Amino acid sequence: MNVLALNCGSSSLKFGLYQVGDQSVECLCEEDWETSGADAQISGAHDLLQKVEEKIRPLSGGAAVDAVGHRLVHGGPALGRHCRIERADLPRLTAAVPFAPLHLPAALAIVGAAMEQFSSQPHVACFDTTFHWSLPALAQTLPLPETLRSQGIRRYGFHGLSCESIVHQLGADLPRDLIVAHLGNGASVTAVQHGKSIDTSMGMTPAGGMPMSSRSGDIDPGVLVYLMREMSYDADRLESLINHESGLKGISGLSGDLRALHRAADASPSARLALDCFAAAVAKQIAAMITSLGGLDAIAFTGGIGQHDAAMRAAIIRRLAWLGIFIDDTRNVSALSDVQRGDSRCRILVMESREDEQIARIAGSMTGA
Template structure:
């Protein structure tokens, strides 16, 4: 098979591990195999599962491995080949994304051990937002703290990149992309570039999510620390794992389960309505940043598959004149394969390490 590279794209999220094997020819990836492991606890056996899947279809060994990295931290704003300096920066960035960073680092190290000599590429979700204007990226905190890298970074950048690539010449001047899944964020895109986004320093802010609070009055956190003597560890767990639709419903953050309970469980109904309202408010905020909106694209697990949520968002934003709403599938893994094949050394396509 004549290819530029065979890329194993690894997408480590907060609730799943996804992988895809791609043969890339002339910069265009063709999917050979894909799969998902639903629990982060499976990191230890992840590559055994991948190897088994590859052997069943006689797939070629990867010549390049691309990783989705949620947070690049203050020192990494472009996709890059992973070396010792990059690993050191990723260690530092874990302070900004403790929900995702350590798991991604562990996966990189396991990939290096499993496929020695095969180039590894870091694809940053934050890279797409690196050029946001100062008014969007600056947090309203003292300058001394901002100097330490505390700013709005933005996330789901690979998803946004994939949407814009799929739209090609049809990208409108004022586009809002709503990535709605276990994690959710809303991004304002002007002439193909991110100019504002709902998530901030970490992936915990912005829209109410499956288990994350989204934006929250800081006074709530201070109250819990002062009056409830909550530890920072317990507070972090509450913010990222025990809140959002899970916290409100007391049932689940999975929209499918909430829909199944809707009508019989008032808290499930409330959680759904709060999520839908949160999305609409953030879309309106991004329209303000753009000075109007030509198109809203819904993507991610909920945005692509939950018709009731899509209809509710359409209804909630019907006051916006001439709004077009499209559903486009996110292709994060495909985007990883494209970046990895371009950034890997030219000799990567001839390597057979890991067989």
């Protein structure tokens, strides 16, 4: 069957048509479109989906769409598993918007438009939180009163579809104790044991964990109280600060793009500091996840930075030398899959995140493939 995978960001739409069989997934065509922002994406969702259908028809040789899979970053406390969805389910999906207000409105607009454009096909919601639904209580519990935790305030974890794709790619070669470092504009580190998530760096929202491109990651909550009390920050101003003005962009004062920071690092101490802060934060999270796992067989680097930034991989691994983890500089620059040195205590893998392929695989398995 042919599955259309829709992967909506706050200002982008990735889509691909995949032929899904019992044991295989083949990409027929794929595109990655930048849009002019979330508001424009919401208001123009129907036009976007019409253009998607027009685009895939000739690229796929006229292949029909049999099912549609949607990436949704958060399902909230009520929707923890990938599931088939109908138009009647849109209110349940919308109820999760407060948990991911930057991501979900645009994504749900695309879901609604897709349900009209492909009205006779089944639709499947694929949640980034699903892979982490198995987190043990120790990992998912935030240190807050039960009255708040009962309202769904907990650690959810994200980049789950990326983690699922890594686990699938490793197949029979999947190690017992694996750390997935998904490093991109958003970044997280996940401890995977026997193919299941047992701990992860992100929290209730994708803003938690390590400093990212423009997101602060975890921060002393007293700082937020101080900004509210002493500088009159309201919720909207705090949200903008945490998600758009902080992280590497905030530290460097230049950019949240690691490529720009690498270019500026020799002349700019703040750019060098931002790079060092990111490398140190990732290394700390990897060390923490080793504690959660009780051992380590492999680290898989993925995401735009994890897969393509050899200098950052090396900077992270150098901070783990005390654990007996070493990188082979030549193999690392070549981005070969196994880039560890011969005397390293664990494998170091460089892998592609295949989120869209995973969406197609999930949707196909839930609708008949």
